[in-house]
Amino acid sequence: MAPCAGCFLLAVLFSANCKVITFLDPMCTEKEASRTYNCENLGLKEIPDTLPNTTEFLEFGFNFLPTVQNTTFSRLINLIFLDLTRYVS
Structure with a gap:
């Protein structure tokens, strides 16, 4: 088997076992x-x-937002639930 064909086969096998990740933020967890x-x-x-604008539920407690204004979450047009437990400003 040619070296390039082997790499291609390995890439195909590897990608077949991977979960598709649509949310790329390394910190927040998509539930x-x-x-x-x-x-x-x-x-x-x-x-x-x-965070996609389709976000409906956001747990954001125990973080440090300097201010919360009317526009802070305006991009999240579908937001229904927001947890700001122990929010620190």
Whole structure:
């Protein structure tokens, strides 16, 4: 088998076993696809831009937002539930 063909076969086998990841933020955890995210206790100072606007439930407690304004969560147009437990400003 040619070296390139072997690499291609390995790549195909590897990708067949991988889960497709649609949420690329390395910190927040996607609990339900494109709807529910946990960003608790990560020392965040802003809402990650990588959260999709389809987010409905956001756990954001134990973080450090400097201010919360009317526009802080405006990009998350489907947001229903927001947990700011122990929010520190």
